[in-house]
Amino acid sequence: MNEVVEKKNIRNLSVEELKKFLIAAGEPGFRAKQVSDWLWMKSARDFDEMSNLPKALREKLKEQFTVNAAxxxxxxxxxxxxxxxxxxxxxxxxxxxxxxxxxxxxxxxxxxxxxxxxxxxxxxxxxxxxxxxxxxxxxxxxxxxxxxxxxxxxxxxxxxxxxxxxxxxxxxxxxxxxxxxxxxxxxxxxxxxxxxxxxxxxxxxxxxxxxxxxxxxxxxxxxxxxxxxxxxxxxxxxxxxxxxxxxxxxxxxxxxxxxxxxxxxxxxxxxxxxxxxxxxxxxxxxxxxxxxxxxxxxxxxxxxxxxxxxxxxxxxxxxxxxxxxxxxxxxxxxxxxxxxxxxxxxxxxx
CATH class of the missing domain: 3.20.20.70 (Aldolase class I)
Incomplete structure (x- = not known):
């Protein structure tokens, strides 16, 4: 039976917290700044908008997080x-x-x-x-x-x-x-x-x-x-x-x-x-x-x-x-x- 992952609001994480998650997930740490820029500079409302991230990374983010946009x-x-x-x-x-x-x-x-x-x-x-x-x-x-x-x-x-x-x-x-x-x-x-x-x-x-x-x-x-x-x-x-x-x-x-x-x-x-x-x-x-x-x-x-x-x-x-x-x-x-x-x-x- 698949365990349901309770997704976290990604915008509640600092860049450092994002970096820790990404490194633990086998991703390079510099991606944290890219994700943060999408969320706060470019006002991305979902992960599919983050076009300079590899698709596999976007899928990982979707599995763990939500954006909770108004x-x-x-x-x-x-x-x-x-x-x-x-x-x-x-x-x-x-x-x-x-x-x-x-x-x-x-x-x-x-x-x-x-x-x-x-x-x-x-x-x-x-x-x-x-x-x-x-x-x-x-x-x-x-x-x-x-x-x-x-x-x-x-x-x-x-x-x-x-x-x-x-x-x-x-x-x-x-x-x-x-x-x-x-x-x-x-x-x-x-x-x-x-x-x-x-x-x-x-x-x-x-x-x-x-x-x-x-x-x-x-x-x-x-x-x-x-x-x-x-x-x-x-x-x-x-x-x-x-x-x-x-x-x-x-x-x-x-x-x-x-x-x-x-x-x-x-x-x-x-x-x-x-x-x-x-x-x-x-x-x-x-x-x-x-x-x-x-x-x-x-x-x-x-x-x-x-x-x-x-x-x-x-x-x-x-x-x-x-x-x-x-x-x-x-x-x-x-x-x-x-x-x-x-x-x-x-x-x-x-």
Missing amino acids: TVHQSQYSSDKTIKNTFKLSDGNIIEGVLIPAPDRMTACVSSQVGCSLTCKFCATGYMERKRNLDPGEIYDQVVLIDKQARENYGIPLSNIVYMGMGEPLLNYANVLKSVDRITSEDGLNMSAKRITVSTAGIAKMIKKLGDDQVKFNLALSLHAANDTKRNEIMPINEQNTLKSLAEALKYYFIKTKNPVTYEYIIFDGFNDGLQDAAELAKFCKHLPCKVNIIEYNPISFASFQNAGEDKTEAFAVYLRKQGIITNVRRSRGKDIDAACGQLAIKEKA
Whole structure:
């Protein structure tokens, strides 16, 4: 009776581990670099694509390993040219990622977890359960597939990546950093780390760890209120990660990396849109070099929040600018296909 070999995900192996396997299988060690290049530079999705490997070696690899590549399950096209994708993972789980075209950039918004555990009250993903973390290859695949989409639809490659999709990136710390390494490495996609932004709801000890690891990518904090009472109400994570602890962690991060931080501030009607709220935010901004992105809110069926009016939003931005804070007002993209900020939750298209 033939023993069934449980195949391993080849993308979880380092080049050294691959080399050991190949030598034990009677193959020359230099093949490990060739296999790795196919997986991470050329984004091969199966072993038959590895055309400079002998057929016998490809068969050996097939017997022992899988690639576990993510695939595009569905794509929806917004009237503003945003494209939302559901990606199917090798275990059948579904995640979402978005291509956001703009005149000066092509941005991929990628997910880091299947679902989310943080239960932010204004975010559709927060109403889903967190099933598992994504591995580095599954994050990498989103970038590769969205880049292909950008080239095919708009003739322009990806220029930027934001980890702002489903999940909390800092709760999948090791895999997120490995995925950034695959995306930025010369042996990978060779993109600049300065064009990558990782967004967190605010986990103080992990922000400090980013500083210790001296990361090169940009950090964004989803703030949405600069007073603990209000932030606790909409973001339960603030109860263990108060604004004081976040300010300390961010200062530590800045000392270690010299990277300024972006604060994301969704402006809700009648909740955090007053000049007192702006004054609290301005005070929080004094801790380190930063900029503020005021984000239009996109209502979801689970919550009763509404977007603040144009006049309130403008007055809020003007106040911050008068305090010397770089402030941008971000208009939502992909609202008509539930692809905008805070709207990512798995809904099959009829």
